[in-house]
Amino acid sequence: MAMAKGPQAFPRAEYLRRLSSVKAEMERREINALLVTNSADITYLSGYTAKSGYVPEGLIISLEVEEPTFVTRRCDAPAAMHQMFFDSSRVIGYPEALIANPHMDGFDAVIDFLHHNGLARGRVGFETKSLRSESIEKFRTRMPEAAIVDFSDAVAWIRLTKSDLEIAVMQEAAAITDAGMLRAREVIRPGVREADAAAEVIATLIRGANGKSGTDVAHFNLCASPRSSTPHIRWSEDVFRNGSQINLEFSGVRHGYVSGLMRTFSIGQPSDRLCRVHEGEVAGLEAALAAVKPGATCGDVATAFNKTLKKHGFEKETRCGYAIGIDWLEPTASLKEDDRTVLEPNMTFHLMLGNWIDEDFGYVISETFRVTESGAETFSRLPREIFQL
């Protein structure tokens, strides 16, 4: 029996719109065929969120054909048929003999497809940043009539400006994020293990909010005293104590989309130092959001933050944020002073103001926002305060 289509996160017209943008970019770069191998780009152009990308697979887009073709490991083809918006006959499963085979892999099946469809010649686009050098060498060797054109990040630049449908999905993710942060406020207590608090928060992120479940587990960082200076650890085997500071960063996930959020918690009265940093950071955050409008640049936003924070006597070394959407970080625009990207409505950013100041002290706060016609709209509804427990 054939695998049926599952419920689709977006209507067909939305995917065709995205594909049109990619095809326009292909035309601009005089590319006839494109192989998409970055997993977030595959999600964007098809709806696929299964975790099969640890072996070679790719979405093939041709200017001549409306729908893409997906070449994947045979056991993963049913999930693709179920999740991807296009006709299931366009999902091609390659045989298991290409797995853990020192001589061939799934990209040989991709190359065979390109040859059989007359796409292995002329200028062919590849997301070379997502490919191992040995794979690029294979494409070069087995497609001698093709010119390898680097298309890395081109789809990510198209992803930067969201549709209203995508914004709605990110808002669903944001509601889940908020529910997780509120759950953290309930469960973080002296004597509680960090892992037990993480379990409660992550379970909340999966259960979701407003009847919509989380669809995946994204990055999750719980960095508590004496590790408040670290940004990227899951949690430790320690327990919370009176006086502990806890820095949280996580997001709910809807169909691959996230809406990241950071908040700092304090068990008991926060220290003067923490209060002073917080005051400066929130002032900076508000200045940054006030600088957001179509026509302003990413650099303007970062400059507004940095200037305000400096007035409060602090500096932040890491950038002030980055484009966000599917799979968290988009590798395109950064909220940093030298980034000249011009803001447009419905671009989405994680204004990430984590500030890891000393080896023994860091602080976090952030907002995910979209650019509106006249300013910025943040997705979280939580107050910008140190959550004192």
Added chain:
Amino acid sequence: MAMAKGPQAFPRAEYLRRLSSVKAEMERREINALLVTNSADITYLSGYTAKSGYVPEGLIISLEVEEPTFVTRRCDAPAAMHQMFFDSSRVIGYPEALIANPHMDGFDAVIDFLHHNGLARGRVGFETKSLRSESIEKFRTRMPEAAIVDFSDAVAWIRLTKSDLEIAVMQEAAAITDAGMLRAREVIRPGVREADAAAEVIATLIRGANGKSGTDVAHFNLCASPRSSTPHIRWSEDVFRNGSQINLEFSGVRHGYVSGLMRTFSIGQPSDRLCRVHEGEVAGLEAALAAVKPGATCGDVATAFNKTLKKHGFEKETRCGYAIGIDWLEPTASLKEDDRTVLEPNMTFHLMLGNWIDEDFGYVISETFRVTESGAETFSRLPREIFQL
């Protein structure tokens, strides 16, 4: 104030033993310096499990020096100082100016370190499989006196045979896995959302077992009717129903190590087809385990499974398993018929007998085991049955 060392998952002598094995392999290949960039290899050689590897970082091993050096983004240096077994002075943070910079990145800091320490010449080992082609090009260009030697998977081959300390940690992970599977048996019921069951199971995996918490969330696949033919989806927004079949694959995590397990659940009486597949698969599983002993090959194990399954009228296309340890799959030995790897005591494998038979039907069962002096020892204590609910 300096960041203090956290509790270490393994004693210093264990890391030095691992480093000695790597250095012996470097000597064999006539390499003076090695750059380790694969995240599982970094964990293996240092204890580091923070999630900072989405920007360039690397562990540098020199034959002349006992301890490695870690070059990472400055904000991630405190976590490395906290988690890595070696002296914190050997953690070097590179400036934020190298992030989201189109001209330079963290590998420029790595190259600077190699130059300043006389390691940028002669034969230098790189894990090229974990590097983008543009990074390899950068190493070539900026280190003209060095010969780039591919060291990909060499550390993974050393990881294949575990120490008794590592086995103990994998057994801790296995106890957590079992707790998660038993929780699944409690919460999967008709009318329950897949996400709500996943939330309960994942929370259990984080809370841990026997007083030892899970330290991370690993792969998690919940593939329920009508998606039992898919191996790699998280869960869907659907609810379980009477007659639903649910295929689960997940693991607890301890310090990066996992012990994967698959079991099939049925709400109500399993179908005849499911029972027949199960019977053949369990017979195959037992035949495979009986074939495990030092001196036998991976191929012998796979052949034992395949022959037995065939007697029951079924076949399985995907390989029968793979080496497992840190970050799940190790890219070395496979349990497939043509794999001639000779088994040695304390090699660990995920005997992964998931069988995605038709577009509408799949079945899963697995065991993680170690090779003993005379056979195989499985880590899970759960029965090899279809869990009927």
